[in-house]
Amino acid sequence: xxxxxxxxxxxxxxxxxxxxxxxxxxxxxxxxxxxxxxxxxxxxxxxxxxxxxxxxxxxxxxxxxxxxxxxxxxxxxxxxxxxxxxxxxxxxxxxxxxxxxxxxxxxxxxxxxxxxxxxxxxxxxxxxxxxxxxxxxxxxxxxxxxxxxxxxxxxxxxxxxxxxxxxxxxxxxxxxxxxxxxxxxxxxxxxxxxxxxxxxxxxxxxxxxxxxxxxxxxxxxxxxxxxxxxxxxxxxxxxxxxxxxxxxxxxxxxxxxxxxxxxxxxxxxxxxxxxxxxxxxxxxxx
Amino acid sequence: xxxxxxxxxxxxxxxxxxxxxxxxxxxxxxxxxxxxxxxxxxxxxxxxxxxxxxxxxxxxxxxxxxxxxxxxxxxxxxxxxxxxxxxxxxxxxxxxxxxxxxxxxxxxxxxxxxxxxxxxxxxxxxxxxxxxxxxxxxxxxxxxxxxxxxxxxxxxxxxxxxxxxxxxxxxxxxxxxxxxxxxxxxxxxxxxxxxxxxxxxxxxxxxxxxxxxxxxxxxxxxxxxxxxxxxxxxxxxxxxxxxxxxxxxxxxxxxxxxxxxxxxxxxxxxxxxxxxxxxxxxxxxxxxxxxxxxxxxxxxxxxxxxxxxxxxxxxxxxxxxxxxxxxxxxxxxxxxxxxxxxxxxxxxxxxxxxxxxxxxxxx
Amino acid sequence: xxxxxxxxxxxxxxxxxxxxxxxxxxxxxxxxxxxxxxxxxxxxxxxxxxxxxxxxxxxxxxxxxxxxxxxxxxxxxxxxxxxxxxxxxxxxxxxxxxxxxxxxxxxxxxxxxxxxxxxxxxxxxxxxxxxxxxxxxxxxxxxxxxxxxxxxxxxxxxxxxxxxxxxxxxxxxxxxxxxxxxxxxxxxxxxxxxxxxxxxxxxxxxxxxxxxxxxxxxxxxxxxxxxxxxxxxxxxxxxxxxxxxxxxxxxxxxxxxxxxxxxxxxxxxxxxxxxxxxxx
Numbered sequence: 054x055x056x057x058x059x060x061x062x063x064x065x066x067x068x069x070x071x072x073x074x075x076x077x078x079x080x081x082x083x084x085x086x087x088x089x090x091x092x093x094x095x096x097x098x099x100x101x102x103x104x105x106x107x108x109x110x111x112x113x114x115x116x117x118x119x120x121x122x123x124x125x126x127x128x129x130x131x132x133x134x135x136x137x138x139x140x141x142x143x144x145x146x147x148x149x150x151x152x153x154x155x156x157x158x159x160x161x162x163x164x165x166x167x168x169x170x171x172x173x174x175x176x177x178x179x180x181x182x183x184x185x186x187x188x189x190x191x192x193x194x195x196x197x198x199x200x201x202x203x204x205x206x207x208x209x210x211x212x213x214x215x216x217x218x219x220x221x222x223x224x225x226x227x228x229x230x231x232x233x234x235x236x237x238x239x240x241x242x243x244x245x246x247x248x249x250x251x252x253x254x255x256x257x258x259x260x261x262x263x264x265x266x267x268x269x270x271x272x273x274x275x276x277x278x279x280x281x282x283x284x285x286x287x288x289x290x291x292x293x294x295x296x297x298x299x300x301x302x303x304x305x306x307x308x309x310x311x312x313x314x315x316x317x318x319x320x321x322x323x324x325x326x327x328x329x330x331x332x333x334x335x336x337x338x339x
Numbered sequence: 340x341x342x343x344x345x346x347x348x349x350x351x352x353x354x355x356x357x358x359x360x361x362x363x364x365x366x367x368x369x370x371x372x373x374x375x376x377x378x379x380x381x382x383x384x385x386x387x388x389x390x391x392x393x394x395x396x397x398x399x400x401x402x403x404x405x406x407x408x409x410x411x412x413x414x415x416x417x418x419x420x421x422x423x424x425x426x427x428x429x430x431x432x433x434x435x436x437x438x439x440x441x442x443x444x445x446x447x448x449x450x451x452x453x454x455x456x457x458x459x460x461x462x463x464x465x466x467x468x469x470x471x472x473x474x475x476x477x478x479x480x481x482x483x484x485x486x487x488x489x490x491x492x493x494x495x496x497x498x499x500x501x502x503x504x505x506x507x508x509x510x511x512x513x514x515x516x517x518x519x520x521x522x523x524x525x526x527x528x529x530x531x532x533x534x535x536x537x538x539x540x541x542x543x544x545x546x547x548x549x550x551x552x553x554x555x556x557x558x559x560x561x562x563x564x565x566x567x568x569x570x571x572x573x574x575x576x577x578x579x580x581x582x583x584x585x586x587x588x589x590x591x592x593x594x595x596x597x598x599x600x601x602x603x604x605x606x607x608x609x610x611x612x613x614x615x616x617x618x619x620x621x622x623x624x625x626x627x628x629x630x631x632x633x634x635x636x637x638x639x640x641x642x643x644x645x646x647x648x649x650x651x652x653x654x655x656x657x658x659x660x661x662x663x664x665x666x667x668x669x670x671x672x673x674x675x676x677x678x679x680x681x682x683x684x685x686x687x688x689x690x691x692x693x694x695x696x697x698x699x700x701x702x
Numbered sequence: 703x704x705x706x707x708x709x710x711x712x713x714x715x716x717x718x719x720x721x722x723x724x725x726x727x728x729x730x731x732x733x734x735x736x737x738x739x740x741x742x743x744x745x746x747x748x749x750x751x752x753x754x755x756x757x758x759x760x761x762x763x764x765x766x767x768x769x770x771x772x773x774x775x776x777x778x779x780x781x782x783x784x785x786x787x788x789x790x791x792x793x794x795x796x797x798x799x800x801x802x803x804x805x806x807x808x809x810x811x812x813x814x815x816x817x818x819x820x821x822x823x824x825x826x827x828x829x830x831x832x833x834x835x836x837x838x839x840x841x842x843x844x845x846x847x848x849x850x851x852x853x854x855x856x857x858x859x860x861x862x863x864x865x866x867x868x869x870x871x872x873x874x875x876x877x878x879x880x881x882x883x884x885x886x887x888x889x890x891x892x893x894x895x896x897x898x899x900x901x902x903x904x905x906x907x908x909x910x911x912x913x914x915x916x917x918x919x920x921x922x923x924x925x926x927x928x929x930x931x932x933x934x935x936x937x938x939x940x941x942x943x944x945x946x947x948x949x950x951x952x953x954x955x956x957x958x959x960x961x962x963x964x965x966x967x968x969x970x971x972x973x974x975x976x977x978x979x980x981x982x
Binding site: 080086088131132135136139141142144145146148149150151152153155156157159160267271274275277278282313316317319320323324327 | 407413459460462463464466467469470471473474475477478481482485590594597598601602605631632633635636638639640642643646647650
Binding site: 527530531532533534535536538539541542543545546547548549550551552553554 | 754755756775776777780781785786788792793794795796797801802804805806807808809810811812813821822823824825826827831864867868871
């Protein structure tokens with residue numbers, strides 16, 4: 054049972070983390086929340102679904118990520134760049150975009166949930182006393198790999214330093230010669246790719262439908278609040294926490310309330326920490 | 340002495356200039372309202388239905404105007420208040436409570452929820468507020484879904500008592516109530532001290548506090564008022580459609596209301612009203628294009644286009660038009676304003692010179 | 703000697719590991735213009751934040767007349783009679799000047815408990831609002847831009863909007879944080895006159911300024927702050943001669959404007975000393 058809970062928690066945490074990290078990157082750089090991120094997840098899942106019969110599952114994940122990178126460029130141009138300085142409008146624009154994407158998906162793929170089957174679903178490995186499908190292990194493994202790569206990128210690479218510079222203060226970063234537009238684009242591209250991975254990975258574990266990704270996005274929001282907007286490390290930890298809590302809750306309390314628990318926790322956290330668990334900036338000096 | 344005359348003249352000039360433009364704006368508005376009032380006699384039941392739903396949605400949008408447009412507080416969970424009002428009315432009426440009492444209870448419960456949410460939320464800023472309210476909306480939707488004993492959850496709540504109005508009466512009631520609220524909110528925002536207080540909180544909290552405004556109390560009040568309005572819309576909705584399911588009050592619906600608000604111009608009650616009607620009617624009007632998906636696609640694209648090209652929303656367009664109208668009517672003889680000032684100051688109340696107010700052409 | 707209108711004792715404020723204000727004492731009398739000066743980053747604005755309530759102090763006492771105010775929130779202190787302007791001008795940008803100044807009435811209207819809410823639905827053009835607002839606008843010389851949006855008002859004049867908004871509530875103590883920044887010489891003069899008026903009506907004005915000429919002109923007393931600590935209180939003249947103050951400013955302080963060479967059209971300079979005279 055414990056192993057089961059752990060595995061489930063890690064799977065949930067993995068997809069939440071992939072989505073949340075993308076969101077937190079985008080937020081840190083653009084100061085806007087991407088409400089179309091859930092649809093990025095969904096598109097990634099569908100692309101992988103369509104490509105997998107030809108390239109095999111593992112490569113299809115990569116293809117989905119590349120496709121979504123392109124999607125990210127479009128998203129940045131249409132829903133983010135025009136609204137720098139008017140962030141509320143940007144939020145609403147990404148909402149409008151999400152409606153467009155969901156309905157496009159329904160036109161292309163219909164509304165009936167599809168089953169994304171991969172050969173890995175049928176192979177199991179025994180851990181302790183429990184049989185775990187290889188597919189689920191792949192989900193966990195790939196999540197860890199991607200998140201690790203991203204963490205390395207943000208902490209140690211030049212691009213990562215630029216991300217952090219722009220997140221701190223876009224004006225000063227621009228004055229230092231950083232191309233803020235390029236960094237903005239990069240954040241959305243990376244965010245979309247990670248979302249695609251989340252979709253491609255969770256597609257086989259859940260059913261595939263244009264509504265996919267909404268839950269992941271909502272939980273990712275909770276993770277970001279816990280971990281701090283713009284804070285990659287904190288967000289990953291936040292996602293881990295939420296994934297585990299939901300996994301435990303769905304077994305011991307009830308599945309239908311599991312999301313309420315995540316958000317209930319969130320609200321309680323906000324009551325005691327109105328600035329989030331990880332404070333963003335120093336007190337505003339008046 | 341001249342000081343007093345000047346201020347007296349300015350006072351009169353100000354009210355005079357406003358009176359002139361309001362007279363013409365009022366005539367135009369009356370014509371439009373008359374047309375709308377006559378609509379039930381010209382349109383078929385299907386469109387009457389759409390418009391009633393549009394009026395009800397506009398009340399939710401007005402609640403967002405108060406919260407977001409006037410006070411600067413984001414709410415991504417407004418559907419939660421609507422659902423609370425709707426289900427309270429629905430459940431009580433199914434249990435046999437008189438509709439009026441049930442309606443009052445619905446609004447009251449929504450208001451209490453607004454207070455409960457406002458207590459933590461009024462201390463949150465920006466994106467934390469957005470996501471906190473989103474969480475509230477999700478919690479409400481899930482609770483409505485899970486409290487099956489009370490709400491019958493996904494099976495739906497049937498047999499809700501209506502107010503006993505016919506389709507036409509619903510239309511006129513919806514039109515009258517929504518327009519009355521638009522007028523009330525517009526008056527509060529533009530012409531009262533309360534409007535100035537709200538907007539001071541919206542634009543700069545710290546200086547508002549230093550001016551003696553109890554910012555937290557104002558925000559809490561805004562949450563309560565907004566929740567009560569949304570709950571009222573929910574009560575109307577429940578009484579009109581008489582069948583409720585929890586999936587009518589999800590985050591997607593909260594987003595929809597927020598989109599209408601922003602398209603209308605967050606701070607514009609009139610713009611919000613128009614946007615609510617248009618964005619409710621638009622998907623239906625596009626039925627000619629066939630399936631739901633294409634219609635909603637166009638809906639989303641419309642929202643994006645308005646945001647790209649009309650960032651101030653419909654309300655911004657209204658403002659520009661009325662400002663241009665005012666200028667064209669009183670813009671002459673700015674240079675003679677000084678000469679007029681002394682001469683007209685004494686007779687200011689009779690025939691106010693709109694030119695005296697022309698200092699605003701600076702903006 | 704009358705009772706001090708404002709008194710601070712041992713006021714301390716820490717931000718994380720940094721002590722921004724350290725045990726400051728201050729006495730301000732009614733009718734006085736009290737300057738608060740010191741090198742950049744000395745903690746003057748933070749101190750004002752402590753007195754107005756934006757910053758919660760870690761230690762010490764702040765008294766306004768007979769009332770102890772250091773535990774009160776910002777808006778309550780405002781309603782008791784503390785007004786302030788900000789170093790970075792803070793105004794509701796999208797309101798008109800008229801509306802912005804009108805919002806300042808909240809401090810006096812809500813001063814006596816719940817009665818202020820009866821005023822909430824007062825029309826903005828009703829005499830109850832229009833009279834004090836227009837009077838405040840005229841006193842500040844900004845009645846001509848009453849209907850202009852604050853965001854469109856040129857920077858120098860915005861100080862006057864802030865001032866009018868603060869004065870309309872007739873505060874007992876007025877804090878001005880670097881109010882002369884960006885003002886023309888004319889505006890500076892008008893400003894000085896207004897400050898002297900305010901003090902003459904029995905209020906206390908606390909002025910934070912880097913323009914020491916202005917400080918010298920206006921202030922009866924100055925308190926010098928360095929690294930969060932009060933190092934001197936006295937008249938501007940005395941401050942100029944105090945050793946600690948000079949050290950803090952590295953000897954560059956002067957309350958009197960340096961002598962400016964006369965313009966070209968003036969009568970010719972007196973003849974240079976002949977080689978025979980000793981040059982000292």
